[in-house]
Amino acid sequence: MTRTIDPRATLSYTGSIVKFLSASMVVPLLVALIYGADVLTFAASMTIAVALGTGLERLDDEPDIGPRDALAVVSLAWFMAAVVGAIPYVIAGYGTSSALAHPVNALFESMSGFTTTGATATAEISFEQHSRAVLMWRQLTQWLGGMGIIVLMVAILPQLAVNGAQLMESEAPGPGLQKLTPRIVETARALWLIYLAFTVALIAVLTLLGVTGLAPEMDLYNAIAHGFSTLPTGGFSPEAESIGAFSPVVQWAFVPFMVIAGVNFALFWYVLRDDPREMFENTEFRMYLGLVTGFAAILAVGLFYGGAPATEIGGITEGVTENALRQGVFQIASLMNSTGFATADFAAWDTQTQFLLLFAMFIGGSAGSTGGGIKVIRWLILLKTLRRELYTTANPNVVRPVRLGGEVVDEDVIRGILVFTLLYVLVFALSAVFIEIDTTRIGEGLTGIEALAASLATIGNIGPGLGPLGPFGTYEFLPNTTKLLMIGLMWIGRLEIVPVLALFVASVDER
Template sequence: MSVRVDWRQSVAFTGSVLKYIAVAMLIPLTISLIYREDIVVFLASMAITVAIGVGLEQLNDDTDLGPREALLLVGLSWGAVAIVGAIPYLIAGYGTESTLRYPVNALFESTSGFTTTGATVLGEISTEKHSHAIMMWRQLTQWLGGMGIIVLMVAILPEAAVNGAQLIESEAPGPELQKLTPKIAETARLLWLFYLSFTVLLAVLLIALHYLGFAPNMDIYNAVAHAFSTLPTGGFSPQADSIAAFSPAVQWVIIPFILIAGTNFALFYFLTQGNYGAFVRNREFQVYLGANIGLTVILAGLLFTGSAPVLELGGTTEGAIENSLRQAAFQIASLLNSTGYATSDFAQWGTTAQALLLFAMFIGGSAGSTGGGVKIIRWLVVFKGIHRQLVTTAHPSAIKPVRFGDSVIDEDVIKAIYGFTLLYLLTFGISTVLIMFDASRVGMELTLLEGLSASLATIGNIGPGFGFLGPFGSYLSFPRTSKLLMIFLMWVGRLEIIPVFVLFTGAFWTE
């Protein structure tokens, strides 16, 4: 059987994507010029990235991308940007004691950034140990990956818009693409405009808090850095204590932006059109908001009564209404949609509180958001499908379609959601076993909860886990084989498994 995929065109377009990643490096290069740190690192990184991109473009055979070529392009692009994203880490770490001087660690950090996972192997996190430019590059990789690199390419490159719908569907989180305008390129521009606007707004508000005296250590650098990782639900921070390093005022300001990041960005388009009903009546948004509020109330109760006390950062919560509510609201919002920020070391909380947080990790954000996880809309369809099965078992002659609001869900979509959910849980389970086995192989002490959270935190693009993988912990101590597995999990998790796994089937490559 002959190969029926024009891989050359997919690889050539991947080269074009890499050239724009080189352009993005101008931001950390500017930071390096301001602070006079690592200037050569980013000049060299840009030159290498451009050279790789131009070299790959030479494979261009001037044909349009078909559906399979689009799938291949998406998978290749996300793998390639992680590889070139590791170049600044490797160059900056060469000849130093930085953990990022090792290729696997550098690739782990880069993949974690672009996939907005937020898991780190950095070791010591500070602008004293690592340059301001390197730390800003970590933040920027998350922002680039949040709304989607391919969505950005469709927005700015005419040749990408030819098959833009297929490209975005392969990259965008959620079971289906919501087309807002007749032209897919216009839809891509709108999504990025909303994303950029919220990022700028958060940065401005954080800077304002600083100058008003409510956030002494939230300077312009920190404001921009945290805006870059909040909207993509990333979780990286140039501060070792994450958001716990800042005042309660900063934490309250960031909470609504985390919720915004986990909301379907298409709904904001309806707001701009004056269609407020489409926003508030959206069933997925209602469940998303309800899950956040409900879990926050439960966790706040546990914190307030002392059932899950904050032992270290964050201060005492027992009997403290504001602190209990703030800690609960922040951590539920952060973990439910896979942001991974922290205002306290929840790895030190009680078992009940940790079980509640683990449950929140499984939920995920909305389709069309920057949040990770399974996604709320999929869980809704799964539960509705289970309910239908129970009804039709009791009443075999009954015809009961699965409805979502006023719409009937197509049976093919239902089957695809079942398939995704099963494959997600299966991959999560097998990966947990492999991580536990690999830890045992090298004599590493790893509890079952830590193994479960390591697998879930990477495939769900969440970042922190439990035990030593808590919000102020690190994945550095894992063996390289486990890190390579987690790099794969972050990659497939960001692209929602199917677009990656299909590349490994014979049916994809042959007629």
């Protein structure tokens, strides 16, 4: 018996997700009503999204999905979310010179938002060029994608809860999904409530800084907008200068929340359940904090001793202790877990400093966090596996399992991590070659390190690259072929490659 994907059931599930996702456009619609701009844009976008979702949902009245169908639902739902998310950009920009009016740019921006990449296809980020409603939608797409669209839908849609474990397993970042409660729907709700609580806490802190006069430029709109992009490690900002537009006290306020966003959210559940030992005894958590602290210290020392020239945004770091420390801590906290915020133009820093940042990007956040990259736990297991192989080569008669936190790691998990890492590096490298060739074709050739950074920034859902694609740059000038490749990289990068590529593998004969 050959198990194939049931297209009607898959599209029906996807339709349910699209239909309910359209309800999130109520937020920018309210902003549009308050500020009196783009009301029709979001009213029309909601109508189109509801009609599309309802049409797909009715393809199968009682959908039943298997493992391959779950992979298809997750992959297709994320792609359709980006398609629906692009509709407001196209409608709002129709008849104007806005770069986001072009469908490819709009899809790029939407995919970048939902996958929490934070790369932008427009150089026109300002309240003069875009309405506050459109910019708030841009921020909200990151927040929706941060903890996971499927996790959200499992938490609120009863029809998805039946197959919730399969769906969440396919979407969850990291080697495995940690079930916190007996029922998967309760686990989904717990994760989203923790995520929501940290978001509200950051918005409250930023609002308080604005009200007290410590950060007069931080109004309620900016507080909410940046709350929507920090916890999901998104990186979009309605300010063209990103977090560099705000005072040092605001920049420091973001740091702990960016670090939190890179932690496995399941660990916070144990803290709330009066079992904080689970967090502090967790090997990945300790390594994550150690890497953030170590990289930040190295970068801060390098900046203090002249590792970066003075820039218009960020200022002088050489010999200035507070600024060097702040820039070092902020950039590592932002880039290691793929947030992508910036307080200085690190694309103008020296090569050694840029390589340190690229290395931090490659590591990524923790499994179960909203961060991108390969993930700390995978690097831990890879290093332990390498050590095991070296040991058994010297001692061939010894059987030595890989242990993590005192527990034996299953060999299937190790094989899965090896496959993922190989695929990640292979896709990343081949994409960098294509990007360099394709940009050279139109006379906009990127250097080797810039092409590598661009590939890593998209597949790792990081956002900013180097050179013209730096933190204050734009991807707008790239050819459409490169943008389409990057849309694919962001998509498979958020779903960690395997669920998407597995769809193209021939069905297995299950006799």
